[in-house]
Amino acid sequence: MNEEAGMFGGRDRLAIEGDVPRRRRWPLIIGALVVVAALAIAFVMMGGGSAPAEQKGKAAAKGGNNGQIPTVTVAVPGRSQIGNEISGTGSLAARREMPVGVPGEGGMVVRVLVEPGQWVGAGQVLALIDRSVQTQTAASLEAQVRVARADASLAQSELDRAKALVDRGFISKADLERKTATRDQALARVRVAEAQLAETRARNRRLDIRAPEAGLVLTRGVEPGQIVSSGSGVLFRMAKGGEMEMRVQLSEADLQRVRVGASVQVQPVGSDAVFTGQVWQVSPVIDQQTRQGVARVALAYDPALRPGGFASARIVAGVTEAPLLPQSAVQSDERGNFVYIINAKDEAERRPITTGEVSDAGVAIVSGLSGNERVVVTAGAFLNPGQKVIPQLQKKAQ
Structure with a gap:
């Protein structure tokens, strides 16, 4: 029994004594690893590569700034x-807007010849006014002009004969002067009749509504059958030359x-x-x-x-x-x-x-x-x- 106990007790003691070196080796291994890691880090920090540490620092700084x-x-x-x-x-x-109204006596509108948007020339007729009465008046004045001219022609002939007889003593100078005055009066009546006829014709021409200048018709305010006069206002509006502004x-x-x-x-x-x-x-x-x-x-x-x-x-x-x-x-x-x-x-x-x-x-x-x-x-x-x-x-x- 004691021998067995001694044998077993010796084995236990050897086992314990063998474990002690193993336990002591682990701290050494760990310490060695820590030292190696520290050396590696130090190597890297000190530039352990192909480029110098100064250049790597500049590159790092440059890259950091660009970012x-x-x-x-x-x-x-x-x-x-x-x-x-x-x-x-x-x-x-x-x-230049041109309002167009009735320049003459007026009357009844017979025809309107233009529409808004139409181009017209200077003096072109825009509307026609009835002139039946005015036409007869003009015809009467024309007849008076012819009568006056005939009287003037007769007075001139009598004066010419009197001038031929005065040298022979058949007509006195007083008679010659009277015939001269008669001739002058006849010529004056001709001029009066002609002036009256010209006035009537001018009035008749003013009966028609005409464009004062060439341009564009903008508005129309008259229709056939309408009675117009100088107080009728604006019948047409025109743009002179078609110019706008x-x-x-x-x-x-x-x-x-x-x-x-x-x-x-x-x-x-x-x-x-x-x-x-x-x-x-x-x-x-x-x-x-x-x-x-x-x-x-x-x-x-x-x-x-x-x-x-x-x-x-x-x-x-x-x-x-x-x-x-x-x-x-x-x-x-x-x-x-x-x-x-x-x-x-x-x-x-x-x-x-x-x-x-x-x-x-x-x-x-x-x-x-x-x-x-x-x-x-x-x-x-x-x-x-x-x-x-x-x-x-x-x-x-x-």
């Missing part, structure tokens, strides 16, 4: 010829900028057509109620230009040379309008500006830019003064 610097689109606007436009509205009308209503300030001869683009309401005209008159007075004046724009005839219609106008009040920017480039705050420009260090700088005309082409910059700057056209709202950026030049449209 944070924004890219913005810039443009160099230069200077452009910009037309200063003034917008306004107004009505269309005949440039637009009467543009403008504010007092805008009217000061308009000059005679300025080019105007006119677009009637409801039409896509645009007509080119010129300012031919600027109103010398301002309406006291509306504080507006009228600029009259001459237009050539076109069927789309109907007097009384409404239209819009763009008047070119002058041409200036200035930088032109898209509206996206112009910013504004409580300090006013401004843009961001990129300096030589690729840093954003705030530049105060004064804007001018705004059109489809862009915003004219009256002051603040020379046109040679690199101006941020997009993303300007997200920049701050002094911020570093990567500028990308905008390509010009072909």
Whole structure:
């Protein structure tokens, strides 16, 4: 028993003694691994590659900065010829409207020979007036003229015979003078009769309603059978030469900028057509109620230009040379309008500006830019003064 116990007790002691070295080796292994890892990290940190540590640091710094610097689109606007436009509205009308009424005694209208929209010549008959009575009067005066001429011819013959007999002593000089006076009276009666006939014929011609000038008939206010006289008012309205105009209503300030001869683009309401005209008159007075004046724009005839219609106008009040920017480039705050420009260090700088005309082409910059700057056209709202950026030049449209 003791031997067995000694045998088993010796085995247990050997097993325990063998486990002790194993337990002691694990901390050594772990420690060795930690040391190796630390050495590897130190090797990497100190540049353990083909590139020097300084170059890798610069590359890392560069890559980190590029990831944070924004890219913005810039443009160099230069200077452009910009037309200063003034917008306004107004009505269309005949440039020289001619009202046509009854110039003579009037009477009953027999025929109307024209319609609105028809072109007529100077002196052309527009309407005929009944002249049956006037015709008889003219015929009677023609007969009186013939009678007066016959009397004058007879008086002249008697005077010629008297002159031949006075030298022979058959007729006294007193008789010769009486015959001369009779002849002169007969000739005077001829002239009176002829003048009366001419007056009647002139009156008869005035019975017809005629066009005073060549032009376009705009309205007609008479029909056959109507009795007209000098008090009947306007029977026809005409546009002299067919010339039209637009009467543009403008504010007092805008009217000061308009000059005679300025080019105007006119677009009637409801039409896509645009007509080119010129300012031919600027109103010398301002309406006291509306504080507006009228600029009259001459237009050539076109069927789309109907007097009384409404239209819009763009008047070119002058041409200036200035930088032109898209509206996206112009910013504004409580300090006013401004843009961001990129300096030589690729840093954003705030530049105060004064804007001018705004059109489809862009915003004219009256002051603040020379046109040679690199101006941020997009993303300007997200920049701050002094911020570093990567500028990308905008390509010009072909």
